[in-house]
Structure formats: C-alpha cells, structure tokens
Amino acid sequence: MRKKLDLKGKGRNLLTFLTLVCIGLILITLTTSFVAEPVRNITGYLVAPFQNGVNDIGSWLSDQLSGFQDVRELARENAELKKEISELTQKNNELVQNQSELARLEELYSLDKKYSDYNKVAASVISKDPGNWYSTFVVNKGSKDGIAVDMNVLGQGGLIGIVTEVGANWAQVRSIIDDESNLSGMASNTSEPCIVTGNLLGMNNGKIDFKGLRDDDNAVTEGTSIVTSNISDKYLTGLLIGYVSEIALDSNNLTKSGTIIPSADFRSLREVLIITDLKQTREN
Numbered sequence: 268m269r270k271k272l273d274l275k276g277k278g279r280n281l282l283t284f285l286t287l288v289c290i291g292l293i294l295i296t297l298t299t300s301f302v303a304e305p306v307r308n309i310t311g312y313l314v315a316p317f318q319n320g321v322n323d324i325g326s327w328l329s330d331q332l333s334g335f336q337d338v339r340e341l342a343r344e345n346a347e348l349k350k351e352i353s354e355l356t357q358k359n360n361e362l363v364q365n366q367s368e369l370a371r372l373e374e375l376y377s378l379d380k381k382y383s384d385y386n387k388v389a390a391s392v393i394s395k396d397p398g399n400w401y402s403t404f405v406v407n408k409g410s411k412d413g414i415a416v417d418m419n420v421l422g423q424g425g426l427i428g429i430v431t432e433v434g435a436n437w438a439q440v441r442s443i444i445d446d447e448s449n450l451s452g453m454a455s456n457t458s459e460p461c462i463v464t465g466n467l468l469g470m471n472n473g474k475i476d477f478k479g480l481r482d483d484d485n486a487v488t489e490g491t492s493i494v495t496s497n498i499s500d501k502y503l504t505g506l507l508i509g510y511v512s513e514i515a516l517d518s519n520n521l522t523k524s525g526t527i528i529p530s531a532d533f534r535s536l537r538e539v540l541i542i543t544d545l546k547q548t549r550e551n
Contacts, residue, residue: 374423375538382421385503387540388412393437400470401427401536402445409436413543417501421540425507425530426495430541438541443508444470444533451499452477452508455492457484463493463508463527470533474512474526482523487514493527503546 379387390406408414410433420427420440428442441448448465461480469475480487491511495502507530514525 371423371537375540378421378423378425379540382506382542385542385544387421387542388414389538390414390438390541391538392536395536398467399534400444400467401442401533402465402467403431403439403441404536405437405439406539406541407437408541409434409438411435414438414541415543415545417545419501419503419506419542419546421506421542422531422536422538424532425509426502427531427533427536427539429501440539442533444475444529450502450508451496452493453496454480454482454487454511455494457482457486458497459487460496460498461493469526473528475509475529476524477511477527478517478522478524480514480523480525481521482514487511487523489514492530499546501546503542503544 375389388408390408390412392401392404393407395401395404414430414433416430416433418430420429420442426443428440428445428448430438431441432439443450443463443465444467445465446467448463450463451460452463453460459481461477463475463477466475477493489511493508493511495504495506495508497504509527509529509531512526512528514523516523
C-alpha cells in the first residue's frame with residue numbers, strides 16, 4: 268500500500284514539471300518578438316567582424332593561389348622564351364657565319380676574275396705556325412691536285428705568299444710577311460723595282476718593309492700600290508702586294524726605303540687561291 272502511494276507522488280511531480288515546461292515554452296514564444304532584435308544586434312556585433320575576417324582570409328588565400336598559378340605560368344613562358352632566344356641566337360650565328368663565308372668567297376671570286384689570265388686551284392687553310400699572324404701555314408691541296416713548289420698564292424686582297432713544300436694532299440705556304448720572305452716588287456705607277464721584305468715585328472703595326480726604290484721624280488707617295496716585279500725569279504708579274512705607308516730618301520741620296528701596308532689580311536686566312544702557272548725563267 269505504501270509503494271502505490273509513492274508512485275502516485277512521482278507521477279504528480281512529473282506532471283507538475285511538464286506543466287511548468289509548457290508554460291515556459293509559451294512564454295518564450297510570446298516574448299520572441301521582443302528578444303530577437305537585441306539578439307540579432309548582439310550577433311551582428313560578435314559574428315560580423317569574424318565573418319569579415321574569414322572573408323578577408325579567403326580572399327587573401329585566393330589571391331595567393333592565383334599568384335602561384337601566375338608564377339608557374341610565367342616560369343613556363345620564360346622557359347619557352349629562353350628556348351626561342353637560344354634557337355634564334357644559334358640561327359643568327361649561323362647566318363652571320365654564312366654571310367662572312369659568302370663575303371670571303373665573293374672576294375676570292377673577284378680576285379679570280381682580276382687575275383683571270385692565270386690558272387688557279389682553291390684551297391682551305393688547315394693549320395698554321397704559332398703566333399698571331401699567318402706567316403707560314405698549310406693548305407688542304409697537294410701534288411694530287413697539281414700543286415708544286417714555288418707556285419704563287421693569292422688571298423683576300425692580293426698576294427699571300429709562295430708554296431715551299433708539297434705533299435700528296437697538302438702544301439706549305441710561306442707568306443710575304445714572314446721574316447724569311449724576300450721578293451722583288453715595283454711601284455705600279457713607275458715600274459721602278461724595289462725589294463720587299465717580311466717583318467713580323469713590323470706587322471704589329473700592320474706593315475712590312477721595302478728598300479732600294481729609285482724615285483727621282485718623287486712619283487711614289489703614300490698610297491702608291493706596290494706589285495710583284497717582272498724581274499722576280501719566282502713571283503708572277505703584277506700581283507698586288509700592298510700600298511706605300513711611309514717613304515724616305517736613303518743615306519746614299521739615290522734610293523728610297525719605307526713601309527708597305529699589305530693588301531691581304533694575314534691575321535685571319537680561311538681560303539686561298541693557288542696559281543698553278545709557274546714563273547717562266549731560264550731554269551724552267
């Protein structure tokens with residue numbers, strides 16, 4: 268009997284609690300319209316800055332991501348541009364080289380036409396003695412090509428030298444600037460002979476020497492061309508050696524000496540023309 272009374276008491280308490288909850292919910296519902304506005308205001312003050320911060324961080328991250336993408340794109344474009352520049356540089360170098368080679372060949376062609384009375388063989392320089400100047404060098408043509416000792420050699424501008432040694436597929440040339448070179452020249456305007464000697468030291472100033480020139484009328488001046496003489500024993504007549512740079516009367520008051528600027532470039536030789544006609548002398 269006592270247990271039954273306890274159950275009724277608990278049920279009564281539960282009913283009271285539920286009644287109070289319902290009343291509270293009714294009151295909350297009735298007062299929502301009055302409370303919502305302040306709550307919204309408080310929420311605005313608290314949440315809005317946080318939301319703005321989140322938006323700013325999101326925008327910053329988006330900008331950074333976009334920046335990284337731009338950097339990768341720029342790096343790719345830069346690599347492509349470097350490749351294109353490298354290819355263009357190579358093509359430009361090849362073009363410059365081809366133009367330089369064409370200019371040399373055109374000059375050789377012009378030289379060939381200038382001395383059209385002589386038979387010639389074209390050859391390429393394959394080696395040279397140490398030093399800045401092509402004083403002695405080797406070409407890639409020899410006895411198999413009809414090359415022989417004492418044949419005259421032309422290059423860009425004029426006379427280069429003479430063949431001194433010959434192999435089956437090569438020939439050695441001593442140029443007119445070599446210290447051992449000695450040939451008979453003459454002034455083109457007077458035909459007066461002189462001796463032209465090589466001078467490697469003088470070539471540092473771009474000059475070789477001449478001596479023993481008779482010039483009684485003072486007709487030979489700076490710029491007068493000097494060519495090979497008809498009395499030379501090995502050099503064909505009329506090959507351009509160079510131009511008078513300096514001239515002065517010798518101590519004997521009879522002859523003059525001075526310097527010549529060679530017409531050919533002896534610092535850079537690539538191709539030459541070997542005249543296969545030998546000078547006609549009593550011996551040959």
